[in-house]
Amino acid sequence: MRGMVVPADAMPDWMISPESTALCFAYLICQKRRRMPFNIDWQSIDDVLLDMDGTLLDLHYDATFWLKNLHSIVAGITGDSEIDIRDRFREELKKHEGTLVWYCTDYWAEFFGIDLIGAKKQLAHLIRFRPYAKQFLEALQPLPLRTLIATNAHPDVIQLKLDVVPLSEMVDGIVSSHQYGVAKEDPGFWTALFEDYSIDPYRAVFMDDSSKVLEAADRAGVREIIEIRHPNLSEPPRTTWRQGIDDFDLLLPRLQALGQL
Template sequence: MIVMLIYSRNDTLITMNLKGMKNFLIDMDGVLLDIAYDNFFWQKHVPQIYANEKGCDLDQAIRITHTLFHYKKGSRDWYDLDYWSNILGIDIVKEKKSELSVSKIKIKDGVIDVLIELKNRGMKLFLVTNAHRKTLDLKLEKYPLHKYFDEAISAHDFNYIKEDIQFWYLLRNYLNIDYNETILVEDTMTNIQSARHSKLRSLYVTHSEYSGDEWVKPIECFSKFIPCLD
């Protein structure tokens, strides 16, 4: 019997029974990889390139790009590199592949150890991300995490994103897995709430004071639960 023991930020002991769990659906950005890269790219790098391309000052470029980003937040377009290339007139893929941008992609401490341990225990691991397929390929080129996963999935391939309830039903059918034997590891609450409609339990990677319930348990970082699998 596997029971996960997780300490929340206020040191309250939370337990999650993992008996019978066979599958882990694991998010990429914010769980496996540091989100500093994405924050840098969209909040700083893209506005700077936009200012250079359009001949405007940086403050104006920030206002324009951030307003456009905010308008599309939570939609499929928000993650679509081709969409933003067309809207902004910038080769987003080229900029993402720049040496400066790629240097910002960082893996979180302890991630590889956890993935190896889960694989050694016979778990099926699926990388499930909202990242555009081109972004996913770029990040996996720097850190070949796909070798630890049974499959790496971009929600774009389903024409939905993880915020959409439909996605989780399509994913379950595609993978042919039982959600009663599956745990989602995710750092975005809107995605967790969407997944909950399909009866999918989640580990919420967060630094907030979220208390948890029978469906969602908070954990400070992905590497924290490896000692608790015994």
């Protein structure tokens, strides 16, 4: 019954322990913060740096391909079981985690012996914006801010997605880590990016769904670090302790107000 209070002596011990009480309280605070107005001092920002997959675009497309379709495609060619292919893939991924190889479609095309981009095109209908991402980019356009996409995606994958969604028309530039030979997890990426685009990291905001990439950006001195908690729309939002948002709607009111000044 709504509003009913359960007596403490009717509750299991684990529900009233200090540890569980603290965890419940922290969870409730986190849930409340999900819908609180999210304030960034946009007048102290010059550059808005945005990840692509899982930040602007729904990660469901990539997850479906890499975790499901890829295995069945390779199995149909080689005759190997999907389980064996999955295990080989996981083992190889572990070797290259945090490196550019992890994201390199050329490498994986050779590893599996398939036309990887051609296979990814079969699922192009799943490529779509995350909620309010398009409106967020539109709200940035009239402001004196530079908007750059900073992604680990291979240039071929970027082009595949640009053929479906009008990202290139809505930002000032798209930077692939493949241009620098190191992934965003590597400090070298941020050094090269800041130099190439004359970015003052203390006047920049960066949004990504990867905690390791966000940590790298934080170490590089980026002023505002925001985690995207709902990268895959087919899965529930994640709970994290880092400053973050589920969707871009929390950022729109302030941006739209600035755009009317």
